[in-house]
Amino acid sequence: MITIKSAREIELMRVSGKITAKTLTMLMKTVKAGMTTAEIDRLAEDSIRSMGGTPTFIGYNGYAHTLCTSVNEEVVHGIPGPRVLKDGDLLSLDLGTTLEGYVSDSAVTFPIGNVSAEAKRLMTVTQECLMLGIAQMQAGNRLGDIGHAVQEHAEKNGYGVIRQLVGHGVGTKLHEEPQVPNYGTPGHGTQLRPGLVLAIEPMITEGSYEVETLDDGWTVVTEDGKLAAHFEHTIAVTNEGPRILTLRDYAEHPDVNRYRPKEEAA
Numbered sequence: 001m002i003t004i005k006s007a008r009e010i011e012l013m014r015v016s017g018k019i020t021a022k023t024l025t026m027l028m029k030t031v032k033a034g035m036t037t038a039e040i041d042r043l044a045e046d047s048i049r050s051m052g053g054t055p056t057f058i059g060y061n062g063y064a065h066t067l068c069t070s071v072n073e074e075v076v077h078g079i080p081g082p083r084v085l086k087d088g089d090l091l092s093l094d095l096g097t098t099l100e101g102y103v104s105d106s107a108v109t110f111p112i113g114n115v116s117a118e119a120k121r122l123m124t125v126t127q128e129c130l131m132l133g134i135a136q137m138q139a140g141n142r143l144g145d146i147g148h149a150v151q152e153h154a155e156k157n158g159y160g161v162i163r164q165l166v167g168h169g170v171g172t173k174l175h176e177e178p179q180v181p182n183y184g185t186p187g188h189g190t191q192l193r194p195g196l197v198l199a200i201e202p203m204i205t206e207g208s209y210e211v212e213t214l215d216d217g218w219t220v221v222t223e224d225g226k227l228a229a230h231f232e233h234t235i236a237v238t239n240e241g242p243r244i245l246t247l248r249d250y251a252e253h254p255d256v257n258r259y260r261p262k263e264e265a266a
């Protein structure tokens with residue numbers, strides 16, 4: 001069942017999204033080579049709790065951490081632990097906050113120190129894919145319009161679009177209906193209407209889009225070992241167009257927050 005959120009619920013999700021956004025911004029500024037992914041997880045948990053939120057992922061299907069930390073060929077769901085980040089790594093951080101029962105979900109990929117030009121291009125194009133998908137979140141459009149916009153931009157740039165993982169509805173639960181694929185046919189699928197809240201999350205690869213899950217049961221990696229990037233926002237469809245509930249302050253991280261939505265500045 002697809003749930004439509006009231007103005008009050010969207011407001012709660014915006015406050016939840018603010019905690020998520022501020023936490024990601026803080027992490028992007030703080031994380032450096034030499035830190036372990038477990039240390040980053042601890043910073044994230046402290047940040048969310050200090051603002052009155054609860055880390056959504058803890059206890060989700062038995063997951064035990066605040067963050068997913070996915071490095072290089074890891075696409076999503078990397079588990080925080082003793083791994084030490086090094087210069088040149090591409091790090092993706094994914095986190096959710098629950099506030100008064102309402103969830104926000106967002107992810108970013110950013111460089112640790114100096115990364116290759118190719119890695120930068122992958123990050124840029126993936127963030128562009130997210131923003132192009134969000135631009136399709138207009139009342140009356142359909143889910144296929146979102147997926148198509150993401151897919152077209154990724155493939156035009158020579159990249160792969162992961163099929164096995166998708167975005168999702170979000171609200172009182174992290175994963176609600178509908179599923180939001182990063183591929184699709186314009187004009188097809190569920191119609192979007194005001195009050196629909198989606199997490200759009202393109203997962204884009206340098207090479208093949210085939211992925212596999214490691215023996216830890218969580219970490220999803222590219223089958224060919226090439227790089228992947230992942231960006232995610234929680235967005236509401238409104239009568240005034242898409243409203244990004246997990247928007248970060250552009251001024252705090254212009255490199256990663258490359259695309260500044262015209263509508264509001266967090």
Ligand code: MF3
Pocket residue numbers: 056057058060061063067068077094095096105199201
């Ligand atoms: N953020 C992920 C998603 O959007 C969920 C992480 S799975 C968890 O699907 F177990 F870590 F919560």
Ligand code: CO
Pocket residue numbers: 105167168199201232
């Ligand atoms: Co998500």
